Amino acid sequence: MKIMETRMESTEKEIERLRTENTAQAEKLKDMNVTMNERKIEMDELVKQNKAQAKELAILRGTTNDVKTKMDELIKQNEVSKVAFSVSLSSTTGPHSSLHTLMYKHIFLNAGEAYDANTGIFTAPMKGVYAFRVFSKAYGSQGKGVSAGLFKNGQHEISTYARQDGGFIGSSNGVSLLLEKGDEVYVNLYPDFWLFDNDYHHSTFSGHLLFPM
Numbered sequence: 001m002k003i004m005e006t007r008m009e010s011t012e013k014e015i016e017r018l019r020t021e022n023t024a025q026a027e028k029l030k031d032m033n034v035t036m037n038e039r040k041i042e043m044d045e046l047v048k049q050n051k052a053q054a055k056e057l058a059i060l061r062g063t064t065n066d067v068k069t070k071m072d073e074l075i076k077q078n079e080v081s082k083v084a085f086s087v088s089l090s091s092t093t094g095p096h097s098s099l100h101t102l103m104y105k106h107i108f109l110n111a112g113e114a115y116d117a118n119t120g121i122f123t124a125p126m127k128g129v130y131a132f133r134v135f136s137k138a139y140g141s142q143g144k145g146v147s148a149g150l151f152k153n154g155q156h157e158i159s160t161y162a163r164q165d166g167g168f169i170g171s172s173n174g175v176s177l178l179l180e181k182g183d184e185v186y187v188n189l190y191p192d193f194w195l196f197d198n199d200y201h202h203s204t205f206s207g208h209l210l211f212p213m
Contacts, residue, residue: 083112083125084208088201094194102148102187102195104205112209121186124179128212133174134187136160137202138195139167146171147193152185168196176210 087104094100103120115122124130138146146169149159162171177185187205189195197203 081126081128081209081212083114083130084206085110085112085115085122086204086206087115087117088204089195089197090201091198092194092196094189095192096189098191100189100191102189102205104187106201108201115207119186121184122207124181124183124185126181126209126212128179129176129210130179130185130207131174131176131210132185132207133172133205134158134160135170135172135202135204136162136195137168137170137197138193139169146195147190148195149188149190150175150185151188152177152179153183170202178213 086108087110088106088108089102089104090106093102101120103117104115105117107115107117112125114125122132132150134148134150136146136148146163147159147161150157150173157177158173158175160171160173162169179185185207195203
């Protein structure tokens with residue numbers, strides 16, 4: 001009888017131990033479930049943040065590409081917009097019986113290669129505002145002077161004119177013009193007038209792009 005009581009007490013203790021252990025495991029499992037849920041929430045948040053960052057990165061890459069494209073365009077435009085020339089006759093010319101386009105053969109500068117020494121014509125490489133200046137020199141005589149005109153596409157724009165009975169005389173003039181791409185600008189010597197020049201470059205023609213439009 002006593003043995004049975006001892007066994008029962010032992011069994012009850014074992015049951016209690018198992019019950020306690022089971023309760024502890026249940027609590028531990030509960031804690032693990034809570035931890036897993038927290039981890040899942042954290043992972044979902046990280047995935048969300050990663051997607052947001054990926055979107056921001058894509059936008060940033062697009063913006064960077066746009067900036068690079070604009071920079072490339074500005075660099076290209078800056079290179080193209082380097083237009084300037086300065087030339088002289090180098091020798092005396094005239095008089096002629098009609099309007100005569102002057103071919104300034106000596107080239108000091110021809111950035112952009114828009115001036116053609118074979119024709120004396122400057123051709124605008126782009127739409128923009130250009131500044132031009134003409135200086136003409138000749139030897140005056142009775143009833144004669146120095147006279148040349150700046151023309152655009154066959155239309156007279158400005159003239160250089162001076163007159164005296166003797167000695168060298170000079171005249172200069174300048175103008176800013178809005179030109180379309182392909183417009184032609186040149187200097188015509190008026191009929192019965194002449195211009196003087198030599199290696200010291202007295203009669204000159206120059207121009208440059210102020211800004212593109």
